[in-house]
Amino acid sequence: MSIQTEIRRRRTFAIVSHPDAGKTTLTEKLLLFGGAIHVAGAVKSNKIKKGATSDFMEIERQRGISVATSVMGFEYDGYKVNILDTPGHQDFQEDTFRTLTAVDSVIIVIDAAKGVEPQTEKLMNVCRMRKTPVIIFINKLDRPTQDTFELLDDIERQLQISLNPLSWPINNGPDFKGVYNIFDKSLDFFKPSVQDIEPGISFDDLDSPELEKHIGKDAKKLREDLELVYGVYPPFKHDEYLAGNLAPVFFGSALYNFGIQELLDAFVKIAPWPRPVQTEERLIDPEDEKFSGFVFKIHANIDPNHRSRIAFVKVCSGKFIRNNNYKLIRSGKTFRVSSPTAFMASQKEIIEEAYPGDIVGFPDNGSFIIGDTITEGEDIHFKGLPSFSPELFKFVENADPMKTKQLNKGVDQLMDEGVAQLFTSQFNGRRIIGTVGQLQFEVIQYRLEHEYNAKCRFEPLSMYKACWIQSDNPKALIEFKNRKHQKMATDKRGRDVFMADSQFILDMAQSEFKEIKFHFTSEF
Ligand code: G4P
Numbered sequence: 001m002s003i004q005t006e007i008r009r010r011r012t013f014a015i016v017s018h019p020d021a022g023k024t025t026l027t028e029k030l031l032l033f034g035g036a037i038h039v040a041g042a043v044k045s046n047k048i049k050k051g052a053t054s055d056f057m058e059i060e061r062q063r064g065i066s067v068a069t070s071v072m073g074f075e076y077d078g079y080k081v082n083i084l085d086t087p088g089h090q091d092f093q094e095d096t097f098r099t100l101t102a103v104d105s106v107i108i109v110i111d112a113a114k115g116v117e118p119q120t121e122k123l124m125n126v127c128r129m130r131k132t133p134v135i136i137f138i139n140k141l142d143r144p145t146q147d148t149f150e151l152l153d154d155i156e157r158q159l160q161i162s163l164n165p166l167s168w169p170i171n172n173g174p175d176f177k178g179v180y181n182i183f184d185k186s187l188d189f190f191k192p193s194v195q196d197i198e199p200g201i202s203f204d205d206l207d208s209p210e211l212e213k214h215i216g217k218d219a220k221k222l223r224e225d226l227e228l229v230y231g232v233y234p235p236f237k238h239d240e241y242l243a244g245n246l247a248p249v250f251f252g253s254a255l256y257n258f259g260i261q262e263l264l265d266a267f268v269k270i271a272p273w274p275r276p277v278q279t280e281e282r283l284i285d286p287e288d289e290k291f292s293g294f295v296f297k298i299h300a301n302i303d304p305n306h307r308s309r310i311a312f313v314k315v316c317s318g319k320f321i322r323n324n325n326y327k328l329i330r331s332g333k334t335f336r337v338s339s340p341t342a343f344m345a346s347q348k349e350i351i352e353e354a355y356p357g358d359i360v361g362f363p364d365n366g367s368f369i370i371g372d373t374i375t376e377g378e379d380i381h382f383k384g385l386p387s388f389s390p391e392l393f394k395f396v397e398n399a400d401p402m403k404t405k406q407l408n409k410g411v412d413q414l415m416d417e418g419v420a421q422l423f424t425s426q427f428n429g430r431r432i433i434g435t436v437g438q439l440q441f442e443v444i445q446y447r448l449e450h451e452y453n454a455k456c457r458f459e460p461l462s463m464y465k466a467c468w469i470q471s472d473n474p475k476a477l478i479e480f481k482n483r484k485h486q487k488m489a490t491d492k493r494g495r496d497v498f499m500a501d502s503q504f505i506l507d508m509a510q511s512e513f514k515e516i517k518f519h520f521t522s523e524f
Helices: 003-008 023-033 056-068 090-100 118-130 148-159 210-215 218-232 238-242 260-270 401-417 438-452 474-483 503-512
Strands: 010-017 071-076 079-084 105-111 134-139 162-165 167-170 178-181 186-189 246-251 292-300 309-317 325-328 333-336 341-344 347-350 359-364 373-375 392-398 421-425 431-435 456-461 465-470 488-490 496-500 517-519
Touching (some): 010 090, 023 071, 023 079, 023 105, 023 260, 090 118, 118 148, 134 260, 148 218, 148 246, 292 359, 292 401, 392 401, 431 438, 465 474, 465 503, 496 503, 503 517
Parallel strands (some): 010 079, 010 105, 071 341, 134 246, 162 246
Antiparallel strands (some): 071 079, 292 373, 325 373, 341 347, 341 359, 392 431, 392 456, 421 488, 465 496, 465 517, 488 496
16 A cells, blocks of 8 residues: 555544543444444543542553553554544643644534533634644433534534534434434434444435334424524535534434444544644655654553653654664654554554554653654654643642652653643742642652652642743843742743733733733743
8 A cells, every 4th residue: 555545544533522421432432333342341431530539549540541542543444543542531631632732633522411511612722723623423312402403503602613513313312213414314213222233224305205204203303404404504515624614513322322333434534634744844744755753642650660651653754664763853862663552453562664643652761752753864843732831830849858869850750741840930949840630749749659769748839820931022021030030930941931820910910011922832
């Protein structure tokens, strides 16, 4: 197969949702329909169960599981599908955001009864920012929901994206009959069975009295609904979807295997293959001859005794070949990978080669950090792995003076993995850890102790937001830093960060210092 054919048959995507909408169930069902697993229940949820926020063993157990399910690849109908898993727990949002930099499209799962929930909105914002094509799967139709038109209006308004239903539900809850598949003009009947996989029947002519035979008095309502649908929503425009402006919508019930086959069939046909990726220097085309890729995730502690890690690399161009020499741009060093891994059909295996869109696991003993670019030699730097302004802050102090070296190394490595962000106060040199969730502090403390044999203590710090500052006028920057001396810090890359105590203080600073640019992600 030519490299072009290999690229064009790849579909690399993530499924995201607000917790409990059905992400894990849908992932599992896609694997089931894709033939990657054979019984439901084989994929364990990698979400941190509710109420387990201080159960370290649970966190460890969950982290162990999520290694195996980080990337799930399978062959389906001539396509190579790669599903990238994302953590459900909101304290790990930043992991999810980073994973979204490695996908070519996204499926957002929405609970039909609950509609858009807060995390769905945040995830959509990231997709919009990156212009990632999005498909929406409205789940749990077997439960009572609000009126479908109202639901779609709400989603459109809250997610700020135009929708285009490619299937349409016939009732919901206990009366749920199935969906009419607008995309391929077929009727699918709902049978609440957890394992049955039955194809729908083709149904071109909705005016035919045959429809009554299948769905009785609901036929009239379906005809009326669809007339409205065709009137309200213009025909599906593939280009608009690929541009990230239009989200096709599917309905179903992941728990009961319903609507999944249709989703998968439509997905492989319409979802994009790997697209060109922007670096600081130039646009990298997947069909470029030479290999390039970037590290978007580091998974640590697969074996706690060896402190081993896996760096997950998204192949962006060319062909990755085992044992070839590649360059890590940050250090300038050349290296070879003798046992690169990929996850096929939920098995981890050593691979000989990989193509754009694929995710390769590099065994790592601390050489890689998140955001690293790897090439055949060209000095390029992939963009777009932003750190977000953290919102929770604590001073980190050494709780065992005999273990200073271990603590420093541990903190450094955990930050390289992207667990949290480290800032150093320019005022007193104290180190501050910033996170987006409380759970990260517990993970850091636990991992320092168990992996690095170091003990840390956190001291509370009341802070509203950290933001990166910049100015074209060096004088204005110096003046700002002098005035805010006590609130200035440096990030790991040595950049200036303003630590605002409150929204009010941030607003004041923004209106007083017009020449200073305040950035809320590290990528600007
Ligand atoms: P998440 O990964 O998005 O957090 O959601 P997950 O798939 O774990 O699903 C959350 C709950 O919703 C699960 O129930 C799951 O069985 C249920 N669910 C998923 N899809 C459907 C659906 O189509 N219809 C209905 N009725 N329920 C659905 P749970 O009781 O919280 O967990 P479990 O004990 O079943 O694992």
